[in-house]
Amino acid sequence: MISKILIANRGEIACRVIRTAKAMGIGTVAVYSDADANALHVALADEAVNIGPAPSNQSYIVIERILDAIRQTGADAVHPGYGFLSENAVFAAALEKAGVIFIGPPVGAIEAMGDKITSKKLAADAGVSTVPGHMGLIADADEAVRIASSIGYPVMIKASAGGGGKGMRIAWNDAEAREGFQSSKNEARASFGDDRIFIEKFVTQPRHIEIQVLGDTHGTVLSLGERECSIQRRNQKVIEEAPSPFLDAATRKAMGEQAVALAQAVGYHSAGTVEFIVDGDRNFYFLEMNTRLQVEHPVTELITGIDLVEQMIRVAAGEKLSFGQDEIRLNGWAIESRLYAEDPYRNFLPSIGRLTRYRPPREGVQPDGTIVRNDTGVFEGSEISMYYDPMVAKLCTWSPGEAGTARLAAIDAMGKALDAFEVEGIGHNLPFLSAVMSQARFRSGHITTAYIAEEFPDGFTGVSPDADSSRKLAAIAAWINQRLQERAARISGTIGNHLRIVGKQWVVILAEFEHAVTLETDAAATFALFEDGGRMAIASDWLPGRSLAAFDVDGDVMGVKVDLVGSAIRLRWRGMDVTARVRSPRVAELARLMPVKPRPDTSKMLLCPMPGVITSVMVVAGEHVEAGQTLATVEAMKMENVLKAERKGVVKRVAAATGQSLAVDELIMEFE
Incomplete structure (x- = not known):
């Protein structure tokens, strides 16, 4: 068995590999750039080696620096994670030459399938259905325009050595093809050190569904089911799930068999993923093969009970797979939400800074039988830099049961987990993820890769409360205000022999709603009474200074983030971010007369x-x-x-x- 693994990566995937290696009793080595000196993966590993400056092309993707770290530490194996050098055949060959085990596929498979152009040719030769396109290298923008025109718009311009959405552009006309070609080359060169580009037909209204394969060095290759990865933005996956709500048993079997056959054709071993585009009639087309562990592998682990990193290590050590195809069962449903350091209110542009608060939800089995898992590479106080991918964490939930009910239960568990996830100091996409979990279209499973563009055509502007949720949030705001007022009265002392009287009638203004709320408390509970006769019972464990609290509103337990902003109360829940102003009736009457301050003009x-x-x-x-x-x-x-x-x-x-x-x-x- 392997004795010491060097993880040639950073962030959450490095932490993920370290976790399994430690459970197996294997020593671990982290590598880090100057920017990552205080990173979580460095703290978790048994040893750590600095490999250079912050830019990845001066550290994480410099093969000689990784080899030097191996020599320094005596590691006998390397796990590449994903991205960086994970699909670099030159790196795998260098490890082989140095007598170091590569925890991944053989060099020949990386060369054959890691290169997107070669893999498509091999797939076509093997009889696998492929998307129409130009598989040859493209010299310049003029040639790109000619090829795109001959294929017919829209087309997808892609980096041959690409992955993770880097170096990809959709072009709908000649101008976009010309511009997209150059941008794709630039991104591909910066991310992979390889600027080769190819073009293929862009299939409109597709689903992106991928098959997880796992093979050993003794000729066995298995399919571990599929993942639905259709919810994407800028070709970057945002939410994944397993299994797919779209596939039937026959299509799942056919896709799995093709994926296995393709892997066997190139002598594949280790974990890998065969990606397909699936149209509305369940016709599927080979897209590419990723010869590495995928970002979204946790959902497959949750529904199969198989630790893919452990299997990769065992396969690399020469062991046979201990189970067969007929022993693999897809159990329950799993959802993964990628937490990104990006501002959804600014068209999802990257955000950097320090995590002044980072408190994930409680992991493990929940009271209702669901499971919460959070794969992350940061901690409270971590710095999110501009040099690397903006993904902060992968939050996953799993529910047991039959397909239809299990999927909705997993989505509901995700909604609660997102409510309980506290992140401050950077822009992040938690509100967007929460909004998707509540959308009827997502919950129905009718999704395509155009989902975000169609559901959020003008970008994400937050979730506006409806009449029902505004009443619940107003009741919460009034309840919080009442506790603050009572606390202030106790602190300020007495007037004569009596405490200062705190009123019960309030006007709550939030978003476009205004609610007159009266709070009444008896021995059993506190009730919010509305002017139309509505009545809500409300209880909570919130105390001043607590940023997250559970509010029971008429039996509906809501995990709400609470911040006091001056005299206002900021409430965040299910993608809503509202500032509630709680005033006495007289103050509310006067406030309506105040002029509104205009915004500064930045239009020029x-x-x-x-x-x-x-x-x-x-x-x-x-x-x-x-x-x-x-x-x-x-x-x-x-x-x-x-x-x-x-x-x-x-x-x-x-x-x-x-x-x-x-x-x-x-x-x-x-x-x-």
Whole structure:
């Protein structure tokens, strides 16, 4: 058996591998860049080696630095995680030459299937249905436009060595093909050190469904069922689940058999994933094979009970798989939500900073029999930097039972877990994830890769409370205010021989709603009485200073995040983020007479939408620009973001230069 594993990665996947290795009694070595000196994976490992500066192309993807760390520590095996060097055949070959075990597939399989162009050719030769496209390398933007036109728009421009949504663009016309080709090359070069690009037909209204395969070095390859990965944004998966709510038994079997046959054709062993596009009639087309552990592997582990990292280690050590295809059972339903450091209210642009609060929900078996799991690589106080992928954690829930009921139970468990997940200090997508869990379309299972674009065409602006939820939140706000007022009365002392009287009648203003609420308390409970005769019983364990509390409102237990902002009360629940102002009836009457302060006018400014580096400025002062014209590009967290003019205008001055690092909302240029 392997004695010491070096994990050639960082963040949550490094922590994930370390956890299984420790359970198996195997020593672990972490590698880290200067930016990750205080990272969680470094603290968890038995040993750690610094491998260079923060940029990944100077540390995590420099093969010689990883080999040097192996020599320093005497590690006899390497787990690559995902991303970075995980699908790099040169790296796997270098380990083989050095006599170090690579916990992954053989070099030949990486070369054959890790390269997206080669894998499609092999799949076609093997009789696997593939998406129409141009499998040859593309020299320049002009050739990209010619090929895209011949295939027929829309097309997908993809990095040959890509993965994780990096180096991918959808083009609907010649202009977008030209621009997308260059952006894809730039991202591919920065992320993988390989800027080869290919183009294929973009199948509209598709589902993205992938098959997990697992093989050993003795010729056995198994299918571990599918994962539904259709909810994506910018080609990056956001929410995954297993199994898929769309597949029937026959399609699942056929997809599994094709995935296994393809893996066997290239002598595959270890864990891998065969990805398919599935149309509305359950026709499926081979997309690519990922010759590594997938980000979303936890949902497969939850429904099969198989630790994929453990199996990868055992396979690499030469062991046979201890189970066969007929022993694999898909049990219950699992959901995964990816927590990203990105601001959903600013079109999901990356966010950096320090996690001033990071408190995940309680993991393990819950009182209702569901399971909560959180794979993460950070802790409270961690720094989220601009150098790496913005994923902070993967929150998973699992429910037992039959397909239909288990799926809804897993979704409901996810909603509660997201309510209980506290993250402060950075922009993050928790409100968006909560909103999806409550959406009727998602809950019904009628999803495609266009889900986010169709359901949030104008971006995410938060969830507005409806009449029912506004009443519940108003009752909570009034209850909190009452406790604060009573506490203040006790602190301020007495007037004569009596405590200061705290009123019972309040006006609660939140969002576009205004509720007159009277609080009545008897020996049994506190009740919120509304002016229309409505009545709610309310109880809670909240105390001043507590940022998360459970509120029982008429039997509905709500996990609500509470912040006191001046005299207002900020409440966050199920994607809603409202500021409640609780006033006496007289103060509320006077407040209605106050003028509203206008917002500052930034309509003639181009502000940096995220912290990042200006990689190009395409215009100069005095230049006339047209709507849709590219003004500048900003690179952040390995993604290149193109900034375009919203309307015609004249550039007054350019305030930023290529290579300059900017904070969010710093001025790039202004217009006349």
